[in-house]
Amino acid sequence: MRLKDKVALITGGARGIGLGFAEAFVKEGAKVVIADIDIERATKSAAAIGPVAKAMKLDVMDLSAIDTFVAEVDKEFGGIDILVNNAAIFDMAPVNEITEASYDKVFSINLKGPLFMMKAVSNVMINRGRGGKIINMASQAGRRGEALVLLYCASKAAIISATQSAALALVKYGINVNAIAPGVVDGEHWDIVDAHFAKWEGLKPGEKKAAVAKSVPIGRFATPDDIKGLAVFLASSDSDYILAQTYNVDGGNWMS
Numbered sequence: 001m002r003l004k005d006k007v008a009l010i011t012g013g014a015r016g017i018g019l020g021f022a023e024a025f026v027k028e029g030a031k032v033v034i035a036d037i038d039i040e041r042a043t044k045s046a047a048a049i050g051p052v053a054k055a056m057k058l059d060v061m062d063l064s065a066i067d068t069f070v071a072e073v074d075k076e077f078g079g080i081d082i083l084v085n086n087a088a089i090f091d092m093a094p095v096n097e098i099t100e101a102s103y104d105k106v107f108s109i110n111l112k113g114p115l116f117m118m119k120a121v122s123n124v125m126i127n128r129g130r131g132g133k134i135i136n137m138a139s140q141a142g143r144r145g146e147a148l149v150l151l152y153c154a155s156k157a158a159i160i161s162a163t164q165s166a167a168l169a170l171v172k173y174g175i176n177v178n179a180i181a182p183g184v185v186d187g188e189h190w191d192i193v194d195a196h197f198a199k200w201e202g203l204k205p206g207e208k209k210a211a212v213a214k215s216v217p218i219g220r221f222a223t224p225d226d227i228k229g230l231a232v233f234l235a236s237s238d239s240d241y242i243l244a245q246t247y248n249v250d251g252g253n254w255m256s
C-alpha cells in the first residue's frame with residue numbers, strides 16, 4: 001500500500017498505459033481520477049476498477065477548462081498528491097509532409113496540455129503545502145528522431161526538457177517531477193502505425209510490428225504491466241530524492 005490514501009489524477013487513463021497506472025495505483029491504496037476526452041471509455045474503465053476510481057471528462061487541448069477541472073478535483077478529493085500527464089496522440093508524417101493543423105494538435109495535446117496541467121496541479125500542491133509527485137509520459141521517441149514521426153518525437157523531446165525545468169522549480173515545494181520514456185508498448189495505436197509503414201515501406205499488414213518486436217533486445221513489445229512498476233515507484237515516497245529524471249522502460253531498445 002505504497003500510495004495509501006493518495007489522490008492521483010491521470011490524464012488519458014481510459015485505456016492503454018494510463019489505465020494500467022490507474023489499476024496499479026488503486027492496488028497500492030490510491031484514489032484515482034481518470035481524466036480523459038473519451039468519457040464513455042473512461043467511465044467503463046473506472047467502473048471496472050471500482051469505487052475508488054472516478055472518470056471525469058477533460059480535453060487537455062482546452063486550456064480554459066484545465067484550471068476549473070483541477071479545482072473541482074481538488075475540492076472533491078481534498079487535494080491532489082499525484083499527477084500523471086499521460087494523454088498524448090501519435091502522428092506520422094515526414095518533414096516534407098507535416099501540416100500546420102497536425103503540428104497544432106500534436107503540440108497542444110502532447111506539450112501545451114501537460115505544461116498547463118503541471119501549472120494548475122503544482123499550484124494546488126503548493127497551496128496545500130504537502131508536496132506531491134508529477135510524472136510526465138515521454139518516450140524513446142523523445143530521445144532520437146524517427147523519419148516518419150517528426151512531430152511526435154519533437155513533442156516528446158520537449159516534455160523531457162520541460163520535466164527538468166519544472167523539477168528544478170518545484171523541488172523547493174517538495175514536489176518531485178520525473179518522466180518515463182517507454183520504448184514500444186503494445187496498444188491500439190500500433191494498428192495505425194503498422195498501416196502507415198505498410199504504405200510507406202510497401203510492407204504487408206503486421207510485418208512492421210513483427211519486425212519492431214524482433215528488434216527490441218528483450219524480444220517483444222512492452223505491455224502496460226511492464227511500465228506500471230516505475231510509475232508506482234515515482235508516485236511513492238520511495239523516490240523522494242529523485243527529480244528531473246527521464247527513465248527508459250524499453251527492453252534495451254535505446255542501447256540497440
Ligand code: NAD
Pocket residue numbers: 011012013014015016017018035036037038058059060061085086087088089109137138139140181182183184185186187188189
Ligand atoms: P493510447 O493512445 O492508448 O491512450 C491515450 C489516451 O489519451 C486515450 O484514452 C485517449 O482518449 C486520451 N486522450 C487523447 N487525447 C486526449 C485529450 N485531448 N485530452 C484528454 N485525453 C486524451 O496511448 P498509450 O499508447 O497508452 O500511451 C500513453 C502514453 O505513453 C502517451 O503519452 C504516449 O505518448 C506514451 N508512450 C506510448 C508508447 C507506446 O508504444 N504505446 C511508447 C512510448 C510512449
